[in-house]
Amino acid sequence: MAFGDASFLSRVRGFLIPIGLALLPCAIAPAFGAAALPEEVTVVAKGSGLFNIELETTVYRPEGPGPFPIVVINHGKAPGNPRFQGRYRPAIAARFFLARGYAVVVPMRQGFSKSSGSYIVGGCNVEGNGREQANDVVAALDWATAQPWADKSRILVVGQSHGGWTTLAFGTRGYPGVKGLVDFAGGLRQENCTSWQQGLISGAGNYGAQTTVPSLWFYGDNDSYWPTPTWKSMFEQYVAGGAKARMVAFGSFASDSHTMFGSPAGAPIWQPQVQAFLQEIGLPYEPQPAFAQYAADPAPVASGFAAIDETDRLPDASPAALEGYRVFLSHQNPRAFAFSAKGGWGSGWGRGDTRARALENCTKKAPEGACQLYAVDDEVVWAVKP
Template sequence: MTLPRGIVVFAALLRTASAAALEIPPDPSLNESVLDLPTPAGRLRTTLFVPGGKGPFPLVVINHGKPEGDAATQPRFRPLAAVGFFLARGYLVAVPMRGGFAGSEGVYRAASCDSAEYGKRQAADVEAALAVLARRADVDRSRILVVGVSSGGWASLALGARGVVGIRGVIDFAGGVRLHGCPSWQADLADAAGTFGGRSRVPSLWLYGSNDSLFPEPVWRAMFGRYRQAGGRAVLVSYGVFERDAHTLFTTRSGLDVWSEPVESFLRGLGLPASVTLPRFVPPPAMPLPGATSFAALSDWRAVPFLAGPGRQGYRLFLGKPSPRAFALAADGAWGAAWQGDDPAARALATCRRTSRAVCSLYAVDDTVVWSAPRR
């Protein structure tokens, strides 16, 4: 299916029974809250981030991707770099979890070999959430932007073809759906893009990289070409190679440095706010990372210091997770791990510090051990 772009954090102490997922509490500094929006298809778990003041604010709806495995176990999507970008420009940010995901009611239905139908089903959930959000007094229903990544980008393109009043534009980050077991999924994806383009009346911005792990360049170029040929108003930003995987651009702090300028230009063209008016929300730079050491091999979980059973179990779990990722620990046995999402090194350290009275340090980042034994 599509790439997991949600934040997953695990932590434990020596005395804990096992590693467990931590539900991240709302962040007051971002005016974050979690609501269950009532829709005809069931309640949809939705995270809101609200700028200061009474509004009404322009609304940006951010649509998540699909991780491998059970959709219900996916945590709330919190793309903090993007959230900060839009908050700083005065937008109210809503991140709805579609049916069957992360506390939302309903059952997630996997894609068949019909990517257009899949996009329409996912877009229906977003439209239902948007209908509830548009009734809020602090939302300017005439200024709505729809943004999505991976399968959420695909849902956003499908929503742009539904003629929803108030949507000014769509931004698609590496959108698409990978149809497993379907030999002609690439052609089907291009055909579906043509269907959406023929029905869409709103401008769209497409951002794709050349080292995308899910959608190779010929696939997304064919999609974009068919969308435009069918009459869709779209601009493509082909930004080349991005780190290890271009599919992670939207969910990483370093990706913001790539996409902020073309997105600002797109917003200006739509007559939407594009300049920073609330600098307190501007995301900080990603923390600098230490260099590799020769302390131990990354895979040698027995060599990791300080940790007992649960911590070692957590480290072995960490080894199976995709990059970007980080693992932190402390001398009292506390530890934290984070992968994907925004600045995993900072998040791993923050998780470790929640349960530690000692100093937390990074042990591993991506595929490298960065920890050194303290000098005596």
């Protein structure tokens, strides 16, 4: 099913249903070249009275009074105790949407990070798990749509991994103003459950039967969580239930396609597709000059200074820097490493903006020296400055 059909939107069967907050001190995320992200950490109330849950929520909002369209970005689930999972800061995606004039809302769901309550497992009922998680998306949107800067008639909901599954489940709610859903490698791996893959397939079918807004899906062939036949069957069952959706099957990506959304190298894969989707569903899709300061810098290119494993060329030859760089090399992409010309280093890998994190960590070690990126993923990008 192609979204480009002139008759596509006329066949979409309806819209999506309807949720307070105390501002915490404003935190500004680091950036490199582009303007720092306008980041605020807030607490969103879910429920009331004795059953009140507080959701740690990050908000990225452009300068100005608005009203701004809203994007909710739903996080995944890292291995281990969700309580120890760090606050999700999807800087690459936040910049993409900020540059187009959106306010970005990133809630940590119940039991994750500093959000109160306990993670609702739901046993082996993966469909029920997604529906429970979707309650937190409803809470975040009920708060966001009540803000004076929000345009509650123009909403997009996005999710990665467990957040993608949560997004698909949320699609069944019919929340007013939601125009579309974007799923990046959505699902929940439950290897201790019998037929856990079939649970994802049947759950996707049931979600599709109750969803009336279009969605865009991204899955790759070397995903460490989902075998290709599983996500293909999930999509087939979803659209068989009557939902309107388009799949972007982008093949293999780096060492694990599950990391595509959070990697700088993944931006050329998903950003043009999402921009086209925004246009098709009637949401702002082009970067706006008024918000150009938020646009991400282009990914740095290989400088030819050294090969990635030539440790004898490192600008900081201290034992600590060498050991830090070896640890960096042991991690899979996305990853980044930064040095200061005056001594000092920092690294970042895994989720979020690894380049910004490497620069932030470098600055902590070298407050008097200007840090710059040395390596990104598998390329050395360091350029000797005059």
